[in-house]
Amino acid sequence: MTDELPRTGAAADAAGGDALPAAGQPLLRIEGVAKTFGTFRAVDGVSLDIKAGEFLALLGPSGCGKTTLLRMLAGFEAPDEGRILLGDKDIAQALPHERPINMMFQNYALFPHLSVRDNIAFGLKRAGMARADIAARVAEMVALVKLEGLEKRRPDQLSGGQRQRVALARALARRPQLLLLDEPLAALDKKLRENTQGELMELQRRLGMTFIVVTHDQEEAMTMASRIGVMNAGRLAQVASPRELYEAPRSRWIAEFVGDVNVFDGETRLRDGHRLVIGTRDAGTLVVAEPREPVGAGKFSIAIRPEKIKLSRRAPVSEVGRETTINIIDGVIADICYLGGTTTYKVKLDTGGIVRASVANSARLDVDAYSVGQQIVAWFTPDDCVVLPS
C-alpha cells in the first residue's frame, strides 16, 4: 500500500459553506446511535462525524441499516440509543419538521395533486415565507434544476428525470443545513444516471451544502462522494475516501463487497524488512508489503484486485529478497469474459485455485489476446497485495 493514499480525516474537506460551524467542528455528530425493530437490530451503535460541505455516501447491501440511519437523521425514526448532535443540540428525538434537514425520497414522493411550482413552494409556505419571496425562490430553484417551462405540470406529466429534479428542487428550496438523499438515482436509467451524478456533484460544490446519500450502487458512491461509509449488519465497517476504501479495505468483507477481488488465505512464514513472506494454499509463497499497522505472526488473507494482476507468456525478471521481488504464479487460462473496455481472464492455477485477472483492452486489434487452455504466468508486486486479518 502506498503512502500517497489519503488517510481518513487527514484529507478533511476544505469546501466552504455559509453555515459552516467553527473550523474543525463537525456539522453533525452521530454518537452511538442504535435502533431495534422487534428483535432485529437495524442500526447497532453507529458513530460518525459529518463535516460541513462534504458529500458523504452511505453504502451497503440491502438490510444493512443505511436507510434506517438516514431516516433517523431525517426524524422519521427515533433512535433507541445514542445522540445526534447538530451543532450543540441533540436532535435525536426531534420531529422531522423541527429539523433544518431535508430529504429527497427514493421514489421522490412528489405530491400528485400539486403542480411542480406548488410542490417546490410547499415547504416555503409552511415556513411562513412572504408570497413574493416564495415566487422568487421557486423561480431560482426551477432555474437551478433546469425545469423552466414545466412549472404548471403535475408530477404524472413529467418524465422520470424531470421528477427527480423536482424532488431535488423541493428538498433544496428550504436551504437545509443538511440534505439527505435516499437512493436518488436508483429509478433512472444508466445514461441519465451518469449525467445526473455529475450534476449532483456540481450542485453540491456550487451551493457548498452538505449531502448525505444512501446508495447500494458502489460505482455511484465512488463517483460522487468525497467520503464513503460502508455499512454491514447495522454497523459502520469503514469510513474512508473512495480510493482508500478500494485500495486499503480494512476487512475481507469490505474488500469483497467493494469491487472484485482475489483472496488467498495463508500464514506468515517470515519477516524480511518491511516485506512479509506468507505461505498460501492456493498461490504458493507470496511476498507482500507489510500493512500500515504492523501485524504479528498468524493467519491472514491476502487480497489482490483483478486489475493488479498482470498476465504474460513468460515470467518477468524477479530477484527474491530485492525491491524488485515479484509474485509469480503459473496457471492455465480457464475462462475468458470480454467486457468491452476490459477482459477478465479466469486463470486456473497449478495448485487448483482460481485467479481472476482483468486486462484493459488498450488496442482495438488484440493480437496479444490469450486463449482458453493457454499456459500463462500471472504476476503482481508485493505492494499490490492487501494483508487482511482472517
Next chain:
Amino acid sequence: MRKVSRLSRFNVASLALGLAFLYLPILILVIYSFNASRLVTVWGGWSLRWYHEFFNDRAMIEAAWMSFRVAVSSATIATLLGTLAAVALSRGERFRGRTLFSGMLYAPLVMPEVITGLSLLLLFVALNAERGFWTVTIAHTTLTMCFVAVVVQSRLGSLDRSLEEAAMDLGCDPVRAFLSVTLPLIAPAIVAGWMLAFTLSLDDLVIASFTTGPGSATLPIRIYSEVRLGVKPEINAICTLVIALIAVVIVIASLASKLSSSQGESAAPL
C-alpha cells in the same frame, strides 16, 4: 390497446342473456310505471298518471323524505367515523389490539341484517329510546360505516406513506401533513364511500323495520306494506324514481373512484 377484441357469437349470447336476467325485470317495472291502466299487468297506453298520484300521496312523500334524511345523515356520520377508523387502521400501525379492532369494524359486513336489526332493537328498548328518525339513523350508521372504512382504507393502503413523510420533512406537523396531503388524495374515496353509504341506507328494509317507530316509516317499509295489500301501479313509479336516484349516485361514485385512481397508483374498489 386500440383494437377491441371482437366478441364471439357465444359471448354475445351469454352476455345478452346475463344482462337480460339482471335488468329485464327492472326494465319491465320502468315501462309499467308509465302504464295508464289501473291493472298492473295489463298495458293501457303511456301515461304519467302514477307519478302524479305519487306526488299527491302525502304518506308516501313523507316516507320518501324520511328515507332521504336518514340516508344523508347516516351516510355523513358513517363517512366521518369510517374514515377515522380507516386512518387509524392503516396509519396507526403499531397500536395494541389492532387486529381485534379491524375484525370488529368489518364484522357488520358479514353479519346478517336480521341480527344487526334485532340487537339494535333490543338495545334501543333497553335504553328506553324513542324509536324514530334517530334510531334508524344510528342503525344505518353501524351498517354502512364498515363499507366506508373498506373503501377509504384501500385507498390509504395504496397511497405512498412517503408522501406524508415528505410533507413532515417540509415543515408540517403530523396533523398538518394529513390535512394538506393525505386528505386531498383520499377525498375521492371518501366521496365514493359516502355515496355507497347513502344508497345502502336508502334501500335498507330489514334494519329499518326493526329500529323505526310508529309514524316514521322509511320508503322501503312503506312500499313493502303497500305491496302486501296488492301492487298498485304507483309503486312502479316510486321504484323507477328510486332506481334513477341510485343510478345517478352510483355513476358519481364510480367517477369519483376513477378520479381517485388516476391521481394515485390504484383505485378504490367499488
